Each structure stands twice: as C-alpha cells, then as structure tokens.
Amino acid sequence: MRFGYTLMTEQAGPKELVRHAKAAEESGFAFEVSSDHYSPWLDAQGHAPYAWSVLGAVSQVTDRVELLSFVTCPIMRYHPAVVAQKAATVSLLSDNRFILGLGAGENLNEHVVGRGWPPANVRHEMLAEAVEIIGELFDGGYVNFSGQHYRVDSAKLWDLPDRRTPIGIAVSGQQSVSRFAPVADALIATEPKGDLVKAWDAERAKASADATRKFAQLPVSFGTDREAAERRAHEQFRWFSGGWKVNAELPGTSAFAGATQYVRQSDVAESIPCGADVDAIVEAVKPFADAGFTDLAFVQIGGDQQDPFFEFAKSDLLPALEKTYG
Numbered sequence: 001m002r003f004g005y006t007l008m009t010e011q012a013g014p015k016e017l018v019r020h021a022k023a024a025e026e027s028g029f030a031f032e033v034s035s036d037h038y039s040p041w042l043d044a045q046g047h048a049p050y051a052w053s054v055l056g057a058v059s060q061v062t063d064r065v066e067l068l069s070f071v072t073c074p075i076m077r078y079h080p081a082v083v084a085q086k087a088a089t090v091s092l093l094s095d096n097r098f099i100l101g102l103g104a105g106e107n108l109n110e111h112v113v114g115r116g117w118p119p120a121n122v123r124h125e126m127l128a129e130a131v132e133i134i135g136e137l138f139d140g141g142y143v144n145f146s147g148q149h150y151r152v153d154s155a156k157l158w159d160l161p162d163r164r165t166p167i168g169i170a171v172s173g174q175q176s177v178s179r180f181a182p183v184a185d186a187l188i189a190t191e192p193k194g195d196l197v198k199a200w201d202a203e204r205a206k207a208s209a210d211a212t213r214k215f216a217q218l219p220v221s222f223g224t225d226r227e228a229a230e231r232r233a234h235e236q237f238r239w240f241s242g243g244w245k246v247n248a249e250l251p252g253t254s255a256f257a258g259a260t261q262y263v264r265q266s267d268v269a270e271s272i273p274c275g276a277d278v279d280a281i282v283e284a285v286k287p288f289a290d291a292g293f294t295d296l297a298f299v300q301i302g303g304d305q306q307d308p309f310f311e312f313a314k315s316d317l318l319p320a321l322e323k324t325y326g
Contacts, residue, residue: 001289001325003318004031004297006070006217007054010040011236012303014049014057020306021058025065027314032058033070033101033217033297038077038109041239042260043253047303052086059094067098070217070297071170071188073105075123077113080130081155084137091161101188101215102131103170106248108256117249121175125149128179131167135183138164168215172244174199182207187214190244192287201292216288219272219299222309226275232302233272234265241267272301278316282324289325 005024007017021032036051055067067090074083087100104123111117118126129147136143137157145152168186171177177196181187181203189196197214204211219237223229238260239247250256273280288296300309 001285001293001321002030002295003321004033004065004068004295005029005313006297006299007032007034007058008299008303009035009047009049009051009054010037010045011047011301012306013047014054016303016306017049017054018057018061020310021065022061023307023310024313025062027310028318029065029313031066031068031295031297032062033068033215034058036069036072036109038112040253041108041247041256042236043257044235045303052090055090055098056093059090059097062094062097065097067094068168068215069099069101070215071101071103071168073103073110074130074134075105075126075149076110076115077105080133080150081137081143081152083130084134085157087134087165088138088157088160091163091165092159096161096163099166099168099186100134101168101170101186102127102134103188104176104248107251108247111251117251120248124176124179127169131169131180131183134167168213171196171200177203182209184212186212189214189216189293192216192291192293194291197292213295214293215295215297216293217297217299218284218288219301220281220284220309221272221274221301221305222276222281222312223274223302223305224276224308229274229276230265230269232305233274234263234268237272237301238263238268241271276312278312278320281317282320285321285325 034051037048074080091098104127107117126149129149142156166185168188169180169184170188177199181200187200221229221233239256273284
C-alpha cells in the first residue's frame with residue numbers, strides 16, 4: 001500500500017499549499033492529491049484557491065511525488081475540453097507525474113455558474129460524455145463531438161505529454177462502477193467499501209481490462225493535545241459525517257453548518273483519529289487495506305497544523321505504516 005498527502009485547498013491559501021507540497025515530499029509521502037473547490041465546506045476552513053494554479057506551482061517544487069486532482073468535476077464549472085488542456089499541461093510540467101482524478105461534483109462548487117444542479121443520474125450522464133471528450137483529446141488530433149450535454153467544435157491539444165495522462169474516476173455505487181470502471185485507469189473513493197472494489201474489479205474483468213490502482217482518503221487530526229485535536233476536527237471537519245450523497249447536494253457553507261449543528265465533538269472523534277497515537281492511525285488504515293485499496297491519502301485537519309504533522313509522519317507514522325502495510 002502507498003501513502004499520500006492531501007493538499008486541502010479548503011483550509012490553506014495557495015502559497016501555503018505549495019510549501020506544504022514540498023514539505024510532504026521531503027517527509028516521505030509517495031503521492032499528493034489536491035481537492036478542487038470553489039468554496040470551503042465550512043466557514044471555519046476559510047480558503048478555496050484555484051487548484052490548477054496550485055498544481056502548476058507544485059509541479060515545480062516537487063521532483064518525485066505523483067500528483068492527482070482529487071477530484072475535478074468536468075461537467076459545469078469547467079468544460080471537459082478545458083479540463084483536458086489543463087491536465088495535459090500539468091502532466092508536462094510535472095514530467096508525467098500527474099493523474100487526472102474526475103468526479104460528478106458537488107452543488108457547493110458547481111452552482112456558482114448559475115446553471116442549477118442536476119440530479120445524480122444526469123450528472124453521471126454528463127460525466128460519461130466528459131470522460132469521452134477528454135479521452136479523445138488525449139488521443140491527439142482534432143475532436144468534434146455532439147452529445148446530449150456537450151458540443152466540441154474542432155478542438156485539439158497542441159501540447160501533449162509523451163505518456164497519456166491516466167484518468168481516475170470517483171465512484172460510490174454499482175451504477176457508477178458499471179459505467180466508469182471499463183474506461184478509467186484508477187478507482188477513487190472515500191469509504192473503505194470492499195464490495196465497491198470487488199465490483200470495480202469485476203467490471204474491469206468483463207471488459208478484459210487490466211487491474212487498476214484504487215485511491216482513497218483518510219482524515220486525521222494530529223496533535224499532542226488530544227482535546228485540541230478533537231475540537232479542531234469538529235470545528236472544521238464535521239461536514240464529513242454527512243456522507244457523499246448528502247454532501248453532493250448542499251449548496252453552501254451555511255447549509256453544511258445547519259446540517260451538522262447537532263454533530264457532537266465526540267461523534268467526530270469516533271470516526272476521525274485525533275491526537276498523537278500512531279497506533280490509532282495505523283488501525284484506521286486497516287479497513288482500506290482489507291477492502292483492497294492500493295493508495296491512501298491522509299488529510300491533516302487544520303491549515304496551520306501541517307508542519308507538526310510532517311515531522312510526525314517522517315519520524316513515526318510512515319515507518320509504522322510501512323512496517324504494517326508495506
């Protein structure tokens with residue numbers, strides 16, 4: 001199992017994120033994923049810089065780590081032809097270290113362009129067309145496309161990397177697995193669901209496609225003061241308890257604040273490792289390993305708490321994880 005670090009754009013500004021990326025590589029993480037938001041989940045997080053500018057800068061201060069968008073929604077805020085261009089550029093800047101992570105998005109970020117928020121089945125239709133467009137552009141040459149949701153008129157990527165940029169797709173159930181497993185290069189999920197991984201592998205096998213990597217994410221709130229770490233997790237990450245079916249639908253930070261007003265600090269502490277106990281974090285990884293995930297990215301909660309986490313990761317956490325899951 002490989003372990004990565006999350007550049008959480010909702011909790012730090014662009015310069016801080018670039019510095020964090022360099023420090024995370026120096027700490028020993030194997031890859032780095034970046035969220036792509038127009039808004040934070042809660043006001044307490046307080047940030048939302050443009051992820052693609054950050055990724056471009058990160059590509060220049062890192063040398064070894066893979067980089068992933070985790071995830072980009074190519075259905076409303078971005079046209080898929082533009083997403084393909086951005087991804088190809090970051091691949092070139094990073095010397096083929098980039099994986100394009102795609103998903104059907106959240107109302108929180110996509111409503112800003114004033115087109116409303118379609119139901120989930122329509123969003124999946126839109127994502128399927130977007131993936132087709134992006135794939136054709138990655139093939140090179142001119143692309144014309146006329147679908148139910150998108151049109152592309154004589155588009156061509158003039159700067160393509162020598163390695164085709166891999167595409168990871170976020171899935172949450174059988175419908176999305178069936179649609180996207182045959183066309184993706186990686187699975188992306190947020191929960192340690194073994195059935196999801198098995199279904200993904202089965203769909204790949206039916207399509208006579210190779211096995212893929214499976215990426216997931218685990219929030220932690222490291223800190224030597226456990227009470228402060230729990231308080232920080234509750235203040236900034238209680239939205240995580242809603243699950244993605246809920247989180248995809250709410251339109252703004254006030255909605256997330258209202259939806260989570262009765263979530264207690266103890267509730268968050270039960271689901272997110274808090275404090276400085278390395279064994280607790282190692283144990284929290286186990287469900288993902290058992291489910292068949294190959295790659296797990298940590299989110300350290302609190303934009304101003306990254307440096308202590310990097311020291312802890314280098315000296316204690318990553319060696320323990322390597323011993324247990326390496």
